[in-house]
Amino acid sequence: MTSTLLEARGVGKRFGGVQALKDVSITINQGEIYGLIGPNGAGKTTFFNVLTGLYPRDGGEVLFAGKPLNLSSPHEVAKAGIARTFQNIRLFGNMTSLENVMVGRHVRTHAGVVGAILRSRSEREEEDAIRRRAEELLHYVGVADRANDLARHLSYGDQRRLEIARALATEPKLLALDEPAAGMNATETAALRVLIEGVRNDGLTVLLIEHDVKLVMGLCDRVAVLEYGEKIAEDVPAVVRADPKVIEAYIGTSAH
């Protein structure tokens, strides 16, 4: 018995005259790894940005955990339980790895200015808890040995992992990864795959945009394909792979 975690209905997005997303509807089930693929410029990242509140949408709605998702601002989306990473890694470069993850705890903690100035007991306890959780997450993604290094000094693969740790710090139900394997070598990709599977086994749902078709097909339970802002397929990998429309989108037709 699977239950729906996220349901996007008829999501649209225009940039001036360009219809970047046309009526995109997808359904992500609880506990699955859901892949979103498509050729360059198909609207995958745009969909991500609409889904996480970075872009205002033009029509459509998103239900998350049975409730309409407030897409008015990104922090509301994070609060509702969707955390994301970025295609071109966006860490707080001049903060340490630990601090980066600690920032992710912001949305689940409460200390304000007064608490910070008075160093009240509850503030100190919360601060300790933030630090402990951040350390755990650094261990979890495997960059604990770089905890006190500036994020910008980490290797590319470690930066990707750190960004995932920061996203996990917000206690998401859905972890949305935008091309996490981009620029990774084979070893790093293999390790990433283990990490993503681990995240799923810990009860989270994963939405994955990826170019690496092998990774997507091997990892995802279901896959949707976007082309020119429209969904052209959504099914288990084996079916999608054989879909003529998908093959056409990726390889092109032989003759016109």
Next chain:
Amino acid sequence: MNMLKGRVGLIMLGTALLILPFVLGMAGTAWVRITNFAVLYVLLSLGLNIVVGYAGLLDLGYIAFFAVGAYVYALLASPHFGIHLPFWIILPIGAFVACIAGMVLGAPTLRLRGDYLAIVTLGFGEIVRIFMNNLSNPINITNGPKGVNLIDPFHIGPINFAKTDTFAGLDVSGPIKYYYFLLVVLMVVIVINRRLQDSRIGRAWVAIREDEMAAKAAGINTRNIKLLAFAMGASFGGISGGMFAAIQGFVSPESFILNESIMVLAMVVLGGMGNIWGVVAGAIVLAFVPEVLRYTVEPAQMALFGRTLVEPEVLRMLIFGSALVLTMRFRPAGFWPETRHKREFIEPAEK
């Protein structure tokens, strides 16, 4: 061992700060006054450091909050309206009003960054000054360019901060009393700054400075957190302004010109954005250097040439300006940079 060393150093610094006004007093009360103004600049710089150093919001109109605090004090403790409230009531009111002004400035500028924000804040600073200049008609609120005079000094019980008292055979002048008061306020402000820096809010400020979009996606309500930075910075400015009005006994709009905003910003940047001790050092140096030059430039020329070749004021600003340029050339991250900033400037991002 290190701990002990630190403690000895702290005790020595404390003692030095305690006897400083008496030593300076020997050179003339003017130097105690100059020190007081230097401490006021330090307070202002620490306030601006929250906005510029932590949250990365370039504010070129910061002196407006200082002006608001000064005028709140002036109007509530002078014959102008005939109101004479005690300072411990007015200072919090001044901080509160400045805090509101900070949010009034912050709210419409939330979407702006960098140079755009700088221009709007610059305009805001000028608007406040021009208001002070013109709010004498039709109802006389600020007394216009003439300013507000005869402002009450601080009173703590029987101690009047405008008069000299003798404690245990030691003459303690008004400026010396203010000095100790300022020192206490400064320590409180430094503690507040440090605690904010290492808090959930402080991390959110730095995160916004580093990457606003990522900060949003990580769940930070950037609108509120930025407003908070403006409000906190403005409150510090407001308190400093109130003390300024009391020390000076007089306020007028010309104390709050754009140059002052730029001066405070220079203190933050020169000292080392984001680093509390760097900002303190920057403010002290920049506050004292012009004064030292003021007292040495003319005698030096007289001794060398027998007459004054270059007006002291001109030469003073020339030396001051060159010093700024040289500092930025050879220590671009400030005298005492925040380690994060230093790295950022010395090895540019490879992106």
